[in-house]
Amino acid sequence: MVDIRIPGSKSITARALFLAAAADGETRLSQPLRSDDTEAFAEGLRRLGYAVDSSRDDEWVIGGRAGGPPSAEAEVFCRDGATTARFLPALAATGRGSYRFDASEQMRRRPMAPLTDALTALGVKIDFLGEPDHHPFALSTTGIDGGALTLDASISSQFLTALLLLAPLTRKGLRIDVSDLVSVPYVGITVAMMRSFGIEVDVDGSTYDVRPQVYRPQAYRIEPDASSASYFFAAAALIGGEVTVPGLGSGALQGDLAFVEVLEEMGAHVRITPEGTTVRGGALRGGTYNMRDISDTMPTLAAIAPFAEAPTRIVDVYNTRLKECDRLEACAGNLRRMGITVDTGRDWIEIHPGTPHTAEIETFRDHRIAMAFSVAALRVEGGLTFDDPGCVKKTFPDFHPVFAGFAAALKS
Incomplete structure (x- = not known):
């Protein structure tokens, strides 16, 4: 029999980086995945003004801030990472400032409309600098009040995850009615991790309801991918x-x-x-x-x-x-x-x-x-x-x- 040690989960590392940045204080992530995608995410957080120490392979330390990105202006290059390209604009939208996002040619071809449409409906101003509903784009925000959304999640569950992650950071909370959700277990990861960081998420069938709350910093261990x-x-x-x-x-x-x-x-x-x-x-x-x-x-x-x-x-x-x-x-x-x-x-x-x-x-x-x-x-x-x-x-x-x-x- 062979025992094999698998690197940390990409999905969990990306979510943990968002949650750590949004928490009010310092979070330590043990056994994170170090790869091109996760390093792009960490670099994106730095561009947004967060303190990220990823000098050790076995533990990354993130200085979080509950009020959105510390920087009022930033340019973020997301490389090939879909989680980076979809989660970080959602995080930026909770702050106050103007942010520009771009990605690799491969990622530029991938759709963004479910997220960008939702953010626009929530009052965020988005200007597309190339093909509509794709990277690159500029985002201007004064924070998000919240409210109710309807989301078609047939393309990717990542759009729902991005909106759930930002939901506690809105001023009035967020209610999301979801149709045709793919990759359901990935949303389960999101909800479980939000709860681990101190957030209450109400799930009633295909409806997700999150009131305004503050993420709690902590030490969090990431399981193998x-x-x-x-x-x-x-x-x-x-x-x-x-x-x-x-x-x-x-x-x-x-x-x-x-x-x-x-x-x-x-x-x-x-x-x-x-x-x-x-x-x-x-x-x-x-x-x-x-x-x-x-x-x-x-x-x-x-x-x-x-x-x-x-x-x-x-x-x-x-x-x-x-x-x-x-x-x-x-x-x-x-x-x-x-x-x-x-x-x-x-x-x-x-x-x-x-x-x-x-x-x-x-x-x-x-x-x-x-x-x-x-x-x-x-x-x-x-x-x-x-x-x-x-x-x-x-x-x-x-x-x-x-x-x-x-x-x-x-x-x-």
Whole structure:
């Protein structure tokens, strides 16, 4: 059996950075993820005037302020990070000042309308400096009174999270009626973490109600990243052996841990305890899996699907077309390049069993495509090459050497 230490959760680190900045005092975050996305978030906070000490890998210290950003003017470059690009404008909107936000070409292509429309409805002035409802844009604010909103969350749950995080900082509170919410577990992470920082959140079906409150600073430990863990769990399921991820167990906040339930349905053996999660390989059976709520792990399943005994159909994953790349088509194209028969529709992909051959994987600068197909490479004679292996820096900078060492230990 191999124990593998997974870096901290990107989703939890991003939320924790927002919560720490909005809290009234100093917060210490232990085991944060250090990656391109989270470093961009930390740098964005600094640009907004917050004190952020990220000199240590195992603990970051943030000086929070309950009244919005300390700086009245700032220019923030969000790089490729969707959480950075969507959460930081929400934080800035709670202050008083003028702020400009921009992002990489990749992030500029990703939609912002659900958030920018909501902020505009709440009285924030937004001027788009390029394509409407995309980065770059300038934001002017005198704080947010609050009120009631209706939000279409069919593109991403991050827009709801951004609004929930700012809600306690409004003058009158915020009520949000949500329709067509995707990635529901990620909103569960948000609500749980807000409560940990002292905020009451009332949830009644699809309605979220938050009154004005003050976030409480604290020491907060960040659990391992469940999405990153999926590659190690999938490797054990694919080539046999057994892997345990400590610190990611039955009390985990992240819904992506449910990926192991998919592996179990496919034939792997899974054990979840309060201390961690263990997966042991077994013959993969194929089947149909709805991954709407755990769509970040869709590429992981797609990459190992050719090795199953029957076709694997993944459904209700339209939102994966709106990520760093069109992940559904990226997976389909790469699998076809490997000689595998694949069918796709608007929100589904079906992968047929086969014997993949060596090929170069087109990553589209998407970390999840590179990491997912690294798992498939374990069963491809001659292996796979990648046009941009370094794109994993977004969430897991050391992925390739860590995964290579893990795979060698798993096979031994």
